[in-house]
Amino acid sequence: MAIRLTKGGNTQINMEKFHVGLGWDVREDSSRGEDFDLDVSAFMVCKNKKIPADEYLVFYNSENRLRVDYEYDPISESGHGSKELIKPIKIVPYTDWSNNDKMRHESRPVDPELSVIGSLDDEDGETSEDGDDEVMDVDLSKVREDITEIIITVSIFDYEKRKQNFGQVERAYVRLFKPGQAEGEGEFIYDLTEDFSTCASVEFCRLYRHNGEWKIQALGIGHTGGLEELVEKFT
8 A cells, every 4th residue: 555645754665666756737727828848857966965966967958868668568467558668778878869859859867877767758748648747767776875865856847938837737746656556556655735836846755865774755845946946956
């Protein structure tokens, strides 16, 4: 049975490898005809609460990327469609994708140790009707030793120009789950119920080391600025 967290609540993570699924719905009357582009990022910080290098911000525009080949299985044992990795993943050099939008959209951002693999970028929100909008893969056994926390955030792209904020988003959540678990299930789930109507970015949760173990804490911390404000905070 899944453990539901409340803001500020924390608990031990009893698995090394898992998915981090994030979901949200955009209110039907909120987009004003503009695409609502929410982006998931992971800030991998040290004891000083700063990332040790740019490569430890895993986000849609990271230079370190993985090209992943998938086979689609329309019906998995859980009754949901699933994507199983069938070919080795490989690093896509920055020179290969920097001027190639198609290649960027078909690759996933990653840190140097391959401990956090970011989500494919969903610019127009096409996957945001049901279930997880974006999914990150985490392998805690590969996290660099001096990394003490991984902060999972969501920010609105181009929020100022489009006049968008998290007040136009509802039913937001983050969940940690094992492969094969159905959407809506998870080992740990945090439903964000706070009012973020003045915010363009939100810290959803953090994974952190504690006495040799990893724990998760539900955060729900909003920021009026977008990704740039988060970058300023953690760099």
